[in-house]
Every structure is written in structure tokens, then in C-alpha cells.
Amino acid sequence: MIPASFEYVRADSVDGLLGALTEHGDEAKILAGGMSLIPLMKFRLAVPSVLVDAGRLDDLRYIRDGGDHVAIGALTRHRDLETNDLLGAECGVVRAVAAEVGDNQVRHRGTIGGSVAHGDSASDLPAVLLALDADFVIRGASGERVVAAADFFTGYFETVIAPDELLTEVRVPKSGPAGFSYQKFNRRAQDWAIVGSVAVRVGDSTRVGLVNMGPTPLRARGVEMALAEGASATDAAGAAAEGTEASADINATAEYRGHLARVLTRRALEAMV
Amino acid sequence: MLPSCSTPQAPSRERVTRDREFRRRTRFWNSQTDVTFTERSEQRGSEPKKIACTETASVRAEVTCQDAAMQIAMLVNGVGQSHDVEARTLLVQYLRESCTLTGTKVGCDTSSCGACTVLVDGESVKSCTMFAAQADGADVTTVEGLADGPNWHAIQTAFHEQHGLKCGYCTAGMMMAAVGFLAENPNPTDRDVRLGLEGNLCRCTGYQNIVASVLAAADSMKLGSMKLGSMEADSMETGQ
Structure with a gap:
């Protein structure tokens, strides 16, 4: 698959890159590693007319x-x-x-x-x-x-x-060298997470982040609050899907994503060392 | 201001000839109907010009021979290469079509299968998900660059001896990913190899022999460097 034509501009400095962005406005897209952008361009889901390559900065x-x-x-x-x-x-x-x-x-x-x-x-x-x-x-x-x-x-x-x-x-x-666990659920090793949950201890509190449970990355605030109030990992993880807006796709229904969020969060809290 | 590369340049005569040849061949590869038609045309001794080619072929031809927009240069397997390409030319396309190094395969074309893996400045990358322009000035190694003349690279010997392939389509990418991985981890465990090659799919072997090949290659490369090391030590002792 071949992307639509574009003008390629290689930035040799941050100022140069910003200049190119100012010049081309929202016609331009910044290319860093390209691991997400290039597949999107190949599918023609992204069709920038100017690609500003930041890869050499x-x-x-x-x-x-x-x-x-x-x-x-x-x-x-x-x-x-x-x-x-x-x-x-x-x-x-x-x-x-x-x-x-x-x-x-x-x-x-x-x-x-x-x-x-x-x-x-x-x-x-x-x-x-x-x-x-x-x-x-x-x-x-x-x-x-x-x-x-x-x-x-x-x-x-x-x-x-x-x-x-x-x-x-x-x-x-800084959160230190240990005291965390990331649980990623996917079908093939290299795939995006169908759902992911990260638990990390910062000072006296435990933070929980959710991957792919809505339009943006999310904090599982309900879980964090329950833990702060002394709930067990199992009980706290029950609140993992609260307030999320998981979507349904070929990999999972929204309901199944909610289930995964609860299970993965419990595992992350239990595995957190 | 920034180096901008939008001025079209006329392709060289050599290049036009090569692209014409490429278009002809692409038609061979892309459709059985085209093959028959082309063969018939050739039997009649006429140039197979007006064959309706597949969409893929026409798009590819357009990309490789028209609208050359920028010149790029890189070292590929130690040989300097320089060509006019469109900015949207993918590295795999550049290697296969401009450099005519067809050992690198296009598998899924979506960054999943790893068949197109090459080394760019020593690191494995999927060349279907990188523009050739991004590799401008880089040192690229493809599967053609593994062997040293008639002497196979350790990874090639290992794949041969351990039956690390069946159909062979994933093999070039598998070996390049393995070479890149072994440079980063020369003492891998079975699990390390499996994780290290997670970006490469094989639909025939079930991976067992591929993992065995990479582990065997790791052993023979260690042995090789130990021998080299002891030779150096010997020569130091003898003052040579």
C-alpha cells in the first residue's frame, strides 16, 4: 500500500520545524518514528500534504x-x-x-x-x-x-x-525502581492492548491507569479511592470500569472490556511489588 | 530555511529503462491473465505495451517511474546507492525496486509480519513502515548483505542446519531480525529469542526450529568470537 503524495520536509532544528509548521498550518503533520503515522498514511486514513520529518532532531x-x-x-x-x-x-x-x-x-x-x-x-x-x-x-x-x-x-x-x-x-x-505492575491483554504479542491496566505506587498512594478503556487514557479513580480507604485489591479492582467509556470492536465488546479492566487491575494490584 | 525536496527531476535514461523492465515484470507477477497475454505478445514479437495491468501494477509503476521528487543516497550492504524517488517511497519499495534487492519481502505490508525486516544503522526495522527518505544517509543491511562472499553468515548456516524454514517467505526478515536481536543480546535464552522475534510471523514452521536456529547461531557466533579472541591473545603472546 502506498500513501498519497506529500511534500517531504526534513527539519534540521526545532526552530526550523516550527517554521515549517507555521508555514504549512494544519496541512502539515510531524513525522517522528512513524510507527503509527505511516500505517495510517498507507491506509490513507491520514493524508497530510506536507510531512515534516523530526526524526533527525x-x-x-x-x-x-x-x-x-x-x-x-x-x-x-x-x-x-x-x-x-x-x-x-x-x-x-x-x-x-x-x-x-x-x-x-x-x-x-x-x-x-x-x-x-x-x-x-x-x-x-x-x-x-x-x-x-x-x-x-x-x-x-x-x-x-x-x-x-x-x-x-x-x-x-x-x-x-x-x-x-x-x-x-x-x-x-520520580516513582522509584519498583512498586508497579503493568498487565496488558492482547491476542498477539506485538498487538495493541485490548485492555491494559497499570498500577504504580507513588509515595503512600497507589495510582491506576487504564489503556484502551475510552477515547483517552484514563485513571481508575474509583479504584484509587477504594485503596486509599483500605479496600483489598480484589474489592478495589471491582471499581475499575466505573466511569469508563470503552468502545466495542472486532477484539472485544464494551462489556468484555469492562470485565478485562477489573481482572487486569486486580492482577496488577496483586502483582505490584 | 529547511531543505525541501519538492522539485521534480527528470529520471535518467538508465532509470527509465529499468522502470520499463520493472513494469513489464510486475505485469508478469500480478495476474495470470497478464502473463498469458504477455507471453502471447512476446511470441508475436511485439512489445507488450498495451496490456491492461492490475491496479497494483499501475500504482507501483506510477510510484517508481514518475514524479521523482527527491534524491536520496544510502549505503546498502556496503555499496553506495543513490536514486531519485518520490517522498512517499517506502524503504522496502526502494530496496526492491530501485536497488533491485528483492531478498527483502513484502508480507503483510502493515507492520505486523516482519518479512520486510532490514537493519538500518545496525537496528532491525520494518522497511514497509519507513520512508526511504528517512533512511537517507543511513547504513542499511539486507539479507543479501549477510554472507561474506561464499561464506554464509552464522545465522544462515543455523537456519540451514536447524531447518529453520519451510516455504522461506519469512526467512529473510526472520534472519535480519535475529541478527539485530543477537547484536543486542548475544546470550539469549529460549524465551529471550521468542520475545526478540515477536515482530516476525511464520505461517509454516510453528517457530520451534526458528528458535533453535537462532540459539544455534548465538552459540556459533560466541564460539567464533572466542576463537577470534584466542587468536588475538595468541598473536599478542607471540608478538605478531
């Missing part, structure tokens, strides 16, 4: 200690995340979940920024970043702004990033 490929958080450049690849010791020590859950994304080939190309900016609720990392209350740094021609994960995802494949803006950095609060 190595300035945005880093994992740094930011004090109370780990700063991850938007073009950092999943492979970088899953092999990074700083991330393993300070945000073990991000490193572990990055290793669950797609397959080796996908992780070699796919980036954390691409995964976040794509806004697919079936992606693994956005739900984790939401559970950890990560911040996203977005740069536009007029400057930089920082958006909390809770305010970032707005709908199916939609985020607060404007057409002329670029996600440059993900700031993940």
Missing part, C-alpha cells in the same frame, strides 16, 4: 535527571527507554512498560513523543504517564508551555497540541 533525544523528575526528550525511542538505567532507577515503570510496546523493530523507531502526541488511548505509555502525573512540554512559535497529563488528552487521537506546536519533552515525576 537528536537534540530532543535524551533522558536526564531533572531533580524531582526525569526529563525525556520527545524523540527518545522506546529502545532508549527500555535500556536506560537512570529511568530504571527513578521511574522503573516507564522503562518496563516501554519494553512492552509493539516489538523490537517498532521500539527501534517509535518515540515517546510520537506515542504521546498521537493520542491513541490503546498505546501503553500514555496511561502510565497519566498515572504518574507527568508533565508535557510543548513549544510553539510564541514560546513554551507545560501541560499536565490530566489536561493533555482531549479525545480520540486528540490532544491539546496545536497544529503549529511541537511536543519537546516529557517530565516524569
Whole structure:
């Protein structure tokens, strides 16, 4: 399958990329690793007339200690995340979940920024970043702004990033090397999660994030509140599907997704070490 | 300003000839009717020009020979390659059609099966889900680049000896994924291999022999590097 024609622009700097976005407006799409965008273009579900390739902006490929958080450049690849010791020590859950994304080939190309900016609720990392209350740094021609994960995802494949803006950095609060579990349910190893549930301990509280249980990644607030009130993992997990808007597709009905959310959340809470 | 690549360039004469040949062959491959028609035309000694080709063939031909929009260059199996391509040309298409390296296969064409796996700067990627322009300037290795002249790569020997294939369609991608994986994990367990190759599908073997092949290759590569290491140690001792 061959995508529709487009003009290819290779960005050699962040400013250059922002300039190209300003010039082409919403006709343009940013290409990072391309692991989601290129299949969409091949199916012609995405038909950008200008593709701005950010793939060589190595300035945005880093994992740094930011004090109370780990700063991850938007073009950092999943492979970088899953092999990074700083991330393993300070945000073990991000490193572990990055290793669950797609397959080796996908992780070699796919980036954390691409995964976040794509806004697919079936992606693994956005739900984790939401559970950890990560911040996203977005740069536009007029400057930089920082958006909390809770305010970032707005709908199916939609985020607060404007057409002329670029996600440059993900700031993940430190949660330590352990105390988490990610339960991903899919039929083939490399597939997207039919449903996923991540449980992670942050300080005294336990956070739960849900993958593919609605238009955006979600927090299982009901579960978190029940745990805070001292409920057992089994009892708390019973609230996992509350307030979700799971869709039905070829893989699962909405009802079955609700069931999966409860079961996977219970497993995540029990396995959390 | 940014390097923008929208100015069409005229394809070279050599390229036009090659594309014409490609279009002819594509018709052979794409439809039984076309094969018969083409053969008949050839028997009559006429150029098989006006055959109604399949949609796939016509789209492909359009992509490979018209609207060349940008020039890209990369090292493929150690050989410099440079061609005019449309920006939307996928890497697999570029390797197969512009570089005529057809060892890399297109399987699912949707990033699921891994048959198109090649190494880009040493890392395995699915070449159906990467634009050739993204690999501009890269060092690409395809299955054709594995063997060193008549000497097979350890992974090729292992697939041969362990019966790691039946129909062979997934094999090029399977071996390239394995080579990339073994570079990252030279001491894998059975489970590591299965996880390492999760991006590659085989519809014949049931994976058992593929996993055995990769484990055998890991062993022989370790043995190879140990031998190399001891040779180096020997030469250091003897001062050679």
C-alpha cells in the first residue's frame, strides 16, 4: 500500500520545524518514528500534504535527571527507554512498560513523543504517564508551555497540541525502581492492548491507569479511592470500569472490556511489588 | 530555511529503462491473465505495451517511474546507492525496486509480519513502515548483505542446519531480525529469542526450529568470537 503524495520536509532544528509548521498550518503533520503515522498514511486514513520529518532532531533525544523528575526528550525511542538505567532507577515503570510496546523493530523507531502526541488511548505509555502525573512540554512559535497529563488528552487521537506546536519533552515525576505492575491483554504479542491496566505506587498512594478503556487514557479513580480507604485489591479492582467509556470492536465488546479492566487491575494490584 | 525536496527531476535514461523492465515484470507477477497475454505478445514479437495491468501494477509503476521528487543516497550492504524517488517511497519499495534487492519481502505490508525486516544503522526495522527518505544517509543491511562472499553468515548456516524454514517467505526478515536481536543480546535464552522475534510471523514452521536456529547461531557466533579472541591473545603472546 502506498500513501498519497506529500511534500517531504526534513527539519534540521526545532526552530526550523516550527517554521515549517507555521508555514504549512494544519496541512502539515510531524513525522517522528512513524510507527503509527505511516500505517495510517498507507491506509490513507491520514493524508497530510506536507510531512515534516523530526526524526533527525537528536537534540530532543535524551533522558536526564531533572531533580524531582526525569526529563525525556520527545524523540527518545522506546529502545532508549527500555535500556536506560537512570529511568530504571527513578521511574522503573516507564522503562518496563516501554519494553512492552509493539516489538523490537517498532521500539527501534517509535518515540515517546510520537506515542504521546498521537493520542491513541490503546498505546501503553500514555496511561502510565497519566498515572504518574507527568508533565508535557510543548513549544510553539510564541514560546513554551507545560501541560499536565490530566489536561493533555482531549479525545480520540486528540490532544491539546496545536497544529503549529511541537511536543519537546516529557517530565516524569520520580516513582522509584519498583512498586508497579503493568498487565496488558492482547491476542498477539506485538498487538495493541485490548485492555491494559497499570498500577504504580507513588509515595503512600497507589495510582491506576487504564489503556484502551475510552477515547483517552484514563485513571481508575474509583479504584484509587477504594485503596486509599483500605479496600483489598480484589474489592478495589471491582471499581475499575466505573466511569469508563470503552468502545466495542472486532477484539472485544464494551462489556468484555469492562470485565478485562477489573481482572487486569486486580492482577496488577496483586502483582505490584 | 529547511531543505525541501519538492522539485521534480527528470529520471535518467538508465532509470527509465529499468522502470520499463520493472513494469513489464510486475505485469508478469500480478495476474495470470497478464502473463498469458504477455507471453502471447512476446511470441508475436511485439512489445507488450498495451496490456491492461492490475491496479497494483499501475500504482507501483506510477510510484517508481514518475514524479521523482527527491534524491536520496544510502549505503546498502556496503555499496553506495543513490536514486531519485518520490517522498512517499517506502524503504522496502526502494530496496526492491530501485536497488533491485528483492531478498527483502513484502508480507503483510502493515507492520505486523516482519518479512520486510532490514537493519538500518545496525537496528532491525520494518522497511514497509519507513520512508526511504528517512533512511537517507543511513547504513542499511539486507539479507543479501549477510554472507561474506561464499561464506554464509552464522545465522544462515543455523537456519540451514536447524531447518529453520519451510516455504522461506519469512526467512529473510526472520534472519535480519535475529541478527539485530543477537547484536543486542548475544546470550539469549529460549524465551529471550521468542520475545526478540515477536515482530516476525511464520505461517509454516510453528517457530520451534526458528528458535533453535537462532540459539544455534548465538552459540556459533560466541564460539567464533572466542576463537577470534584466542587468536588475538595468541598473536599478542607471540608478538605478531
